[in-house]
Amino acid sequence: MSFRASPILYKKLSSASRSWLSRQSRDPYVKLRTASPNVYRSRSAFKLLELNAAWGSFLSRKDVRAVVDLGAAPGGWSQVVSEKLGWIDSATPDWDDSDVASEYGLQLGRVPGPERNLDASSSWRTKQGRGVIVSVDLLPITPIPGVHAMQMDFLDPQAGAAIKAVLSTPENPSGVVDIILSDMAANFSGYKTRDVESSLDICHSIFNFAKDNLRVQDSPQEATKRRRGGTLLLKHFTHPLLQEFRKHFLEPNFHNVHYIKPTSSRTESAEGYWLCRGWKGVKS
Numbered sequence: 001m002s003f004r005a006s007p008i009l010y011k012k013l014s015s016a017s018r019s020w021l022s023r024q025s026r027d028p029y030v031k032l033r034t035a036s037p038n039v040y041r042s043r044s045a046f047k048l049l050e051l052n053a054a055w056g057s058f059l060s061r062k063d064v065r066a067v068v069d070l071g072a073a074p075g076g077w078s079q080v081v082s083e084k085l086g087w088i089d090s091a092t093p094d095w096d097d098s099d100v101a102s103e104y105g106l107q108l109g110r111v112p113g114p115e116r117n118l119d120a121s122s123s124w125r126t127k128q129g130r131g132v133i134v135s136v137d138l139l140p141i142t143p144i145p146g147v148h149a150m151q152m153d154f155l156d157p158q159a160g161a162a163i164k165a166v167l168s169t170p171e172n173p174s175g176v177v178d179i180i181l182s183d184m185a186a187n188f189s190g191y192k193t194r195d196v197e198s199s200l201d202i203c204h205s206i207f208n209f210a211k212d213n214l215r216v217q218d219s220p221q222e223a224t225k226r227r228r229g230g231t232l233l234l235k236h237f238t239h240p241l242l243q244e245f246r247k248h249f250l251e252p253n254f255h256n257v258h259y260i261k262p263t264s265s266r267t268e269s270a271e272g273y274w275l276c277r278g279w280k281g282v283k284s
């Protein structure tokens, strides 16, 4: 996919379209993603790769057996999870634009964070992985190895039970989730109040889902080798009301909560992520 318009087309474009094209053509993550049809389906995939690499490779831990990816279409994050749980081998294409790389503070020839061979000619290879991955979106998701895609509205009151039914396997009879990822966002309405409200609604629904399903840390009496509590990665829009949500719902119920703005997230976007680790299982 190229983001260069022909000179004739370029003249006809509005200034907003021209600046979008210019931004796309300079964005190293867009370049990386579009350099090969075999690589990630979304620019967002690089945010998850970056977060995972910077925060102790939480997706790759051996005790991660059940992951739920909310707001998953077209599937970039799910591809990353599938890779980390061993369902696919992959390679990203080489990329050598030193000007663009240094502008974004990135190192040449490396995808930000993860360790990998760079080979433009390779494609995804499927293999037997571990665990279960459930990906949910309003939109369809083209199949990804190891991923159960569910097309539905996560805000529907029946959604939690439907997801739990898929998570419950002979190896995981209680349907417990080790990691919940959410990159879910409603379409921008352009009205700040409405956009903040929908981000809050999404955060509350996900918190309720976590309350019922996220892995709880073992108590000291229960086990000699204690299992850590589960992890939640939650996208939200920066606003004081969302800060209140963090203070009242996330902080009391997780061991630690970090605000993260990945370098691959556009600076002008109000989005941010909370990485919440060590679910205590407190019912609030």
Ligand SMILES: C[S@@+](CC[C@H](N)C(=O)[O-])C[C@H]1O[C@@H](n2cnc3c(N)ncnc32)[C@H](O)[C@@H]1O
Pocket: 041, 042, 044, 045, 070, 071, 072, 073, 074, 075, 076, 077, 078, 136, 137, 138, 139, 152, 153, 154, 155, 183, 184, 185, 186, 187
């Ligand atoms: C930023 S995109 C996710 C990109 C994805 N992480 C990837 O890497 O491909 C946000 C997604 O949230 C989905 N979404 C928004 N509201 C939703 C809802 N109520 N239920 C399910 N999905 C929803 C949208 O359809 C959209 O695909």
